[in-house]
Every structure is written in C-alpha cells, then in structure tokens.
Amino acid sequence: MSKIALRGLSAATLAYCLCSAPMAFAQQSGVAASEHEQAEDASDDAFALEPSASPASPVLSPLSGTRAIAPVPATASRAADDGAASAITISGSATLTSDYRFRGVSQTDEGMAVQGGITISHESGFYVGTWGSNLAGWGTFGGTNMELDLIAGYAFPVGAGTLDTGVVWFMYPSGADTTDFAELYARLSGDVGPLSLTAGIAYAPKQEALGKVFLTGAAAAAGLPDNPGDKEDNLYLSGDAVYAVGDSPVSLKAHLGYSDGNSGLGPNGTSIAPTGTYFDWSLGVDVAPIEGLTLSASYIDTDISAGDGAYLLPNFATLAGGEIADATIVFSVTASF
Numbered sequence: 001m002s003k004i005a006l007r008g009l010s011a012a013t014l015a016y017c018l019c020s021a022p023m024a025f026a027q028q029s030g031v032a033a034s035e036h037e038q039a040e041d042a043s044d045d046a047f048a049l050e051p052s053a054s055p056a057s058p059v060l061s062p063l064s065g066t067r068a069i070a071p072v073p074a075t076a077s078r079a080a081d082d083g084a085a086s087a088i089t090i091s092g093s094a095t096l097t098s099d100y101r102f103r104g105v106s107q108t109d110e111g112m113a114v115q116g117g118i119t120i121s122h123e124s125g126f127y128v129g130t131w132g133s134n135l136a137g138w139g140t141f142g143g144t145n146m147e148l149d150l151i152a153g154y155a156f157p158v159g160a161g162t163l164d165t166g167v168v169w170f171m172y173p174s175g176a177d178t179t180d181f182a183e184l185y186a187r188l189s190g191d192v193g194p195l196s197l198t199a200g201i202a203y204a205p206k207q208e209a210l211g212k213v214f215l216t217g218a219a220a221a222a223g224l225p226d227n228p229g230d231k232e233d234n235l236y237l238s239g240d241a242v243y244a245v246g247d248s249p250v251s252l253k254a255h256l257g258y259s260d261g262n263s264g265l266g267p268n269g270t271s272i273a274p275t276g277t278y279f280d281w282s283l284g285v286d287v288a289p290i291e292g293l294t295l296s297a298s299y300i301d302t303d304i305s306a307g308d309g310a311y312l313l314p315n316f317a318t319l320a321g322g323e324i325a326d327a328t329i330v331f332s333v334t335a336s337f
Contacts, residue, residue: 003069004252008259009061011300019030028300030223031092032268040118042142045319048071055082057153061231063189067283069306070127076179080291083266087122087123087124088120088121088123089120089121089123089261090118090119090121091118091119091121091336091337092116092117092118092336093116093117093118093334093335093337094114094115094116094334094335094336095114095115095116095333095334095335096112096113096114096115096332096334097112097113097115097330097331097332097333098112098330098331098332099111099112099113099328099330100113100115100133100134100135100139101300101328101330102139102272103236103257103259103272103273103280104153104257104278104280104281104282104300104301104302104304104325105225105274105280105302105304105324105325106133106137106138106323106324106325106328107133107136107137107138107139108133108134108135108136108137108139108316109136109137109138109139109318109319109324110137110318110322110328111136111137111246111253113133113134113135114133114134115131115132115133115134116131116132117129117130117131117132118130118199119151119160125154125155125156126153126154127151127152127153127154127155127166128150128151128152129150129151129152130148130149130150130151131148131149131151131332132146132147132148132149133146133147134146135147136319137314137317137318137319137324138248138270138316138317138318138324139270140175141172141175141176141179141268141270142174142175142176143172143173143174143175143176144172144173144174144175145175146172146173147170147171148171148172148173149168149169149171149173150161150168150169150171151166151167151168152166152167153165153166153185154166156203158188160190161188161189161190162187162188162189162194163187163191163311164185164186164187164188165186165187165197165239166182166184166185166187167182167183167184167185168182168185169181169182170182170183175268176267176268177267178208178267178268179209179267179268180209181207181209181210182204182205182207183203183234184202184203184204184205185200185201185202185203186200186201186242187199187201188200194243194244194245194246195242195244196239196241196242196243196244197239197240197241198238198239198240198241199239199240199241199256200237200238200239200321201236201237201238202235202236202238203233203234203235203236204233204234204235204261204272205233206231206232206233207231207233208229208230208231208267209266209267209268210232210233210234210261210262210271210272211227211229211230211231211232211262211267212227212230212232212262212263212264212265212266213225213226213227213228213229213230213263213264213265213266213267214225214226214265214266214269215227215264215265216249216264216265216311216312217265217267217269217311217312217313217314217316218229218313220265220269220315221269221314221315224285226264228267232261232262232330233261234259234261234262234273235259235260235261236257236258236259236260236273237256237257237258238255238256238257239255239256239257240253240254240255240256241253241254241255241295249288249289250285250286250287251285251286251287251288252283252284252285253282253283253284253285253286253298254283254284255280255281255282255283256279256280256281257279257280257281258278258279259272259273259277259278259280260273260276260277261273261277262276263275263276263277265312265315269315270315271312274304274312275304275309275312275314277327278302278303278304278308279302279303280300280301280302280303281301281302282298282299282300282301283298284296284297284298284299284305285297285298291334292335292337293333293335293336294333294334294336295332296330296331296332296334297329297330297331297332297334298329298330299327299328299329300327300328300329300330301326301327301328302325302326304325306323306326309323309325314323
C-alpha cells in the first residue's frame with residue numbers, strides 16, 4: 001500500500017490541527033460539553049477506554065487510538081450508593097471482539113479477544129480504572145498472555161468543551177522482563193449538535209520497554225541485541241468523530257491516528273509503533289438496540305505495507321506468517337453498566 005501524503009507533516013503540525021478542531025467546533029456551536037465521552041475508535045480508534053477503551057466519563061485506556069476497535073469504555077454508570085445521589089459512580093464494560101487492534105495493529109494474531117474494564121469516578125472529575133484483554137502472537141510477552149492497563153486521570157470543562165488528562169500504565173502480568181511502560185494522555189472534546197469531536201495526544205517518555213534494542217526481526221529471532229538497554233519514547237496523535245443518526249440507536253464513527261516511535265524492536269521483539277512512523281484509521285458503526293448493549297463493526301487499516309514491515313519479520317506477522325497491520329473489519333459486542 002502506498003504511503004499517504006500526510007506522512008510529510010510534522011508531529012507539531014498534526015497536533016495543532018487535531019487539538020484545534022474540536023474546540024473550534026465546540027465554541028462555534030456553544031453546545032454544552034459532553035459529560036460522558038467515550039474514547040471512540042478505537043482505542044482507542046487510549047487511551048481511550050475508546051472504542052472504546054478509555055474514559056468517556058473519563059476515557060479508560062490510553063489513546064490506543066482505537067483499541068479493539070478501541071477498548072470499549074463503559075457507557076453507563078451506577079451510583080456507588082443506592083440511596084441519595086452519590087459523589088462516586090462506578091461504570092464498567094465487557095466486550096467480545098473478533099480482533100484486538102491497537103492503533104491499527106493486531107494484538108491477538110488476528111483472532112478473537114475477551115476484554116473488560118471498570119472505572120470509578122468522582123464528581124470532582126478525578127477517576128481511576130483498569131482494563132484488560134487476552135493477547136496472542138505479536139502482542140504477547142509470555143506469562144498469562146494478558147494486557148492489564150491501570151488508568152488514573154482528571155476531566156474538567158474548558159470553555160464549551162472538556163479536557164481529559166491522565167496516565168496509563170501498560171502491564172503484562174507474569175510476562176517477560178522489561179515489558180511494562182507508562183503513557184501520558186490528554187483529550188479535548190466538544191459537541192456540535194449530533195456530532196461529537198475528540199482530539200487526543202498520548203506521549204510515553206523514554207523507557208527501556210520502548211527501546212530500539214533490535215534493528216531487525218532477524219536479530220530479535222536470533223537473540224542478538226544491537227542496542228541492549230536502549231530507551232526510546234513514543235508519540236501518538238488522534239482525531240475522532242461520532243455522528244448520532246437522529247433518534248435512532250445508530251452512531252457513525254471515524255478515527256485517524258498517527259504514531260511516531262521506535263522503528264526497530266524492543267527488548268521483547270515488538271514495538272508499539274512498528275516501522276517507526278505510520279498512520280492508522282477506521283470507519284465504523286455502533287448500534288445500541290437496548291440500553292447497556294452495543295453492537296459494533298469497524299473497517300480498520302494502516303499505511304504499513306508488507307514491504308514496509310518486511311525487515312521486522314518474522315516477528316511482525318501472524319504465527320502463520322500473515323500481515324497484522326493490513327485492512328480488516330472488526331466486529332464486537334459490548335455489555336456495559
């Protein structure tokens with residue numbers, strides 16, 4: 001697949017464009033900021049839960065862009081105290097998805113995943129939460145083959161919009177050494193009638209888990225590190241739009257993300273930004289036939305071609321040797337409370 005023209009843009013230009021759009025729309029419309037936004041795909045399509053993955057009430061999950069479609073965040077909440085209105089609310093979700101795509105790249109060997117998350121929010125805007133998923137192939141680090149994200153953040157109004165900031169700790173229980181890492185995130189959101197816009201940025205400071213330890217997949221397969229102990233950082237920019245279709249239970253959504261990080265492989269032979277810099281995007285639809293249940297379908301793709309990722313083989317592929325960043329359609333069912 002050919003690279004798209006946007007690859008020539010600088011990260012600063014992209015960040016400015018993404019972050020200014022929702023605020024401009026929100027201020028122009030004067031519509032009150034949405035108090036419960038989901039990190040739509042993604043990722044979320046991180047942290048977002050965005051697809052879903054991220055707190056919309058806060059967004060659970062680190063701008064994953066779109067996780068799974070983006071881990072789907074909780075969309076309904078329950079007062080911690082069944083009596084009078086409580087300052088604390090608890091929300092959660094469970095998802096069955098046909099593929100866990102993190103920023104466009106499969107983390108489950110293009111197979112199914114069971115995911116779940118829970119968020120505890122205070123009326124002040126502070127929240128904490130956790131989200132987890134099974135892994136396979138490229139996304140695994142041994143042990144339980146599971147990703148468990150710990151999230152803490154604060155959401156507050158900014159003009160007619162909402163700014164959500166926080167940190168996500170990615171951990172892989174019982175996995176190999178030097179796998180866990182932290183990522184900071186911020187999202188600005190606003191509504192224009194039935195259209196919800198979100199611009200996000202996620203930054204992971206230099207850490208050994210993100211280091212460019214192996215320059216090629218062959219070196220990783222042979223266990224011959226080129227830069228042992230190296231530390232690198234990672235930047236992810238995202239833009240999301242969700243359009244509610246009239247009074248129907250249908251919502252249309254779109255996501256665009258840009259990654260800038262390690263072009264090689266980390267200490268465990270993977271990278272959250274394979275090939276260094278690339279774009280991911282998705283178009284999808286959510287249908288909520290009844291309260292607490294969402295059926296989703298998303299077309300997800302990246303501009304990483306087979307040739308681009310060839311030097312990362314055999315790691316950057318399914319166990320059968322297929323591509324894991326190619327176009328696909330992901331289906332999911334999410335139950336939330």
